[in-house]
Amino acid sequence: MEKIQFKAPHTADLAALRALAPTFLVYVLSFVNVAIYWNNHHHLFGACSKIDGRVMWANLHMLFWLSLVPFCTSWVGEHHLEAVPTAFYGVVLLASAVAFIGLQASLVAMKENAALAAMVDTDIKGKLSLALYAIAIVMAFVNQWVSDVLFVAVAMIWFVPDRRIEKRVASG
Amino acid sequence: MEKIQFKAPHTADLAALRALAPTFLVYVLSFVNVAIYWNNHHHLFGACSKIDGRVMWANLHMLFWLSLVPFCTSWVGEHHLEAVPTAFYGVVLLASAVAFIGLQASLVAMKENAALAAMVDTDIKGKLSLALYAIAIVMAFVNQWVSDVLFVAVAMIWFVPDRRIEKRVASG
Amino acid sequence: MEKIQFKAPHTADLAALRALAPTFLVYVLSFVNVAIYWNNHHHLFGACSKIDGRVMWANLHMLFWLSLVPFCTSWVGEHHLEAVPTAFYGVVLLASAVAFIGLQASLVAMKENAALAAMVDTDIKGKLSLALYAIAIVMAFVNQWVSDVLFVAVAMIWFVPDRRIEKRVASG
Amino acid sequence: MEKIQFKAPHTADLAALRALAPTFLVYVLSFVNVAIYWNNHHHLFGACSKIDGRVMWANLHMLFWLSLVPFCTSWVGEHHLEAVPTAFYGVVLLASAVAFIGLQASLVAMKENAALAAMVDTDIKGKLSLALYAIAIVMAFVNQWVSDVLFVAVAMIWFVPDRRIEKRVASG
Numbered sequence: 001m002e003k004i005q006f007k008a009p010h011t012a013d014l015a016a017l018r019a020l021a022p023t024f025l026v027y028v029l030s031f032v033n034v035a036i037y038w039n040n041h042h043h044l045f046g047a048c049s050k051i052d053g054r055v056m057w058a059n060l061h062m063l064f065w066l067s068l069v070p071f072c073t074s075w076v077g078e079h080h081l082e083a084v085p086t087a088f089y090g091v092v093l094l095a096s097a098v099a100f101i102g103l104q105a106s107l108v109a110m111k112e113n114a115a116l117a118a119m120v121d122t123d124i125k126g127k128l129s130l131a132l133y134a135i136a137i138v139m140a141f142v143n144q145w146v147s148d149v150l151f152v153a154v155a156m157i158w159f160v161p162d163r164r165i166e167k168r169v170a171s172g
Numbered sequence: 173m174e175k176i177q178f179k180a181p182h183t184a185d186l187a188a189l190r191a192l193a194p195t196f197l198v199y200v201l202s203f204v205n206v207a208i209y210w211n212n213h214h215h216l217f218g219a220c221s222k223i224d225g226r227v228m229w230a231n232l233h234m235l236f237w238l239s240l241v242p243f244c245t246s247w248v249g250e251h252h253l254e255a256v257p258t259a260f261y262g263v264v265l266l267a268s269a270v271a272f273i274g275l276q277a278s279l280v281a282m283k284e285n286a287a288l289a290a291m292v293d294t295d296i297k298g299k300l301s302l303a304l305y306a307i308a309i310v311m312a313f314v315n316q317w318v319s320d321v322l323f324v325a326v327a328m329i330w331f332v333p334d335r336r337i338e339k340r341v342a343s344g
Numbered sequence: 345m346e347k348i349q350f351k352a353p354h355t356a357d358l359a360a361l362r363a364l365a366p367t368f369l370v371y372v373l374s375f376v377n378v379a380i381y382w383n384n385h386h387h388l389f390g391a392c393s394k395i396d397g398r399v400m401w402a403n404l405h406m407l408f409w410l411s412l413v414p415f416c417t418s419w420v421g422e423h424h425l426e427a428v429p430t431a432f433y434g435v436v437l438l439a440s441a442v443a444f445i446g447l448q449a450s451l452v453a454m455k456e457n458a459a460l461a462a463m464v465d466t467d468i469k470g471k472l473s474l475a476l477y478a479i480a481i482v483m484a485f486v487n488q489w490v491s492d493v494l495f496v497a498v499a500m501i502w503f504v505p506d507r508r509i510e511k512r513v514a515s516g
Numbered sequence: 517m518e519k520i521q522f523k524a525p526h527t528a529d530l531a532a533l534r535a536l537a538p539t540f541l542v543y544v545l546s547f548v549n550v551a552i553y554w555n556n557h558h559h560l561f562g563a564c565s566k567i568d569g570r571v572m573w574a575n576l577h578m579l580f581w582l583s584l585v586p587f588c589t590s591w592v593g594e595h596h597l598e599a600v601p602t603a604f605y606g607v608v609l610l611a612s613a614v615a616f617i618g619l620q621a622s623l624v625a626m627k628e629n630a631a632l633a634a635m636v637d638t639d640i641k642g643k644l645s646l647a648l649y650a651i652a653i654v655m656a657f658v659n660q661w662v663s664d665v666l667f668v669a670v671a672m673i674w675f676v677p678d679r680r681i682e683k684r685v686a687s688g
Binding site: 008010012014016017035 | 225228229232235236239242243244246247250251254255256257260
Binding site: 411423 | 523530544551559
């Protein structure tokens, strides 16, 4: 898991803690997002019996985008409610989501993982996430609060690991 | 394990090393605390035969609070014997302890881990830790030395991994 | 995998993002290079049934050079199109490639890994990489663009994991 | 493995690289030392069939001292040939070596690891290292070059993983 940091303030009063609040909230959001990927990644690979070279690259592609989350987190943390950092955070989340769908596709493409193919056929949550992230990126240039609400909304949609896969794995 | 750091001083004499002493002691305390979680985590999962989605989230919840330990460590290290950083350190340790109890509960809730349920039924150390951390948080606004002594006391209580579990695992 | 970082800019406009472009491109190149080593490392060890002390040291030797990639990345990122950082980046990539060939040789030297020996007998890609890196180092003092193109070229050559090994592993 | 870093210089000429030379050499020495522990750790646990709570704490104790290596590395790197940082580096290496011997003892103390006990009975390299580190710490206040030579000498003694253990594991 990528390391997301935030720095100790230079003073030691409650005002220092209050000033950290936006940074802290972005930190929580980023931690939850990375945790969601970690969880779903675990469930996805738990449902697969084999990987190949294409899967490894799809996996590294997803790790690349997730590796940018700490950068976005500190940029948004220091410049909350500003258009470009908010939009960029959305771009990285959108790219990570696209990469996860690609990873899923690379696994489904292997005939050894036929069981997985049946589980992920509709993927409404995946498609909805892409749409909401796209709207959040556009809205970053209008009102950043809307983007922030959308980021939280997508995180809430994904908070529960994919029940379809979990159920099959348990019954398999 | 989260990475707790402290920085090399800018001078090279014994005074520089003496000035680092409080930072170093907080570093040691944080290292021991994280090591305790690591150890108990190892013993807890060693006693379980299965995990589910709820366990994964309970685990990530605990990791979230532990991920704040480096932040607290550097804040307390730079502002030792000050109320807010000391109290905040206590809050993070309290939240980590609550999260560990939650993780334990999520494992016990699975019927596959019935053996574990018998081992952790009273959990006196867990309840005592919560009480001592709560007192430490309040005392941070009165006398930070009391808080510091309580932090060390809880660490000493937990220094030995849970014998109840270890014994059962060994005999199991 | 070594952690390659780049820092959040101090402003929040598109100009800040544009100014980050060279740093970002070096980051991508370094990420891809480390990913290539990770992938090939995975395939190499997947084709081996045993390791010895010499293999462990050859592996740590490769990790040493890869551990310098973040240093080079931030140096080149801040001083792109300058001779010394570009040449140094080439030296680190060349040394990593030499170390990987050494690691391969240490594995092939074990009689338990006879199957691997047949797979890596010619190693045209390895030898070509060394030659291109050597040219890139020299060209860094003439025209850094040539070096950059060569770095990208070698990465593209290696982008696909070694098919010879993958094929044998799959059929084995 | 703990992460030892050194920072990219602010200029881009050969003088910048020359100025980095002492930092780089300390980095290499620290990398080799940590690699030696990693290797020997691997061989030690490879020769053991079981661990207990005491082993886990002995292991974390060793990790604690190794976790201070990056701190020492950057301090010595910035203040080479000065008494206190050189002596402190020696103290951390000495404490790590003592902790490794303690870890070995905790493993040997378990009746399940009787085979290991026979392999580590004399441990001349371990005792010699402690003596040389102790001399290096004292010499840091007289002539730092002597300490540096001793640090390199101990690293060279350990460079090869413990043949006694490796041989037994291979034949076992």
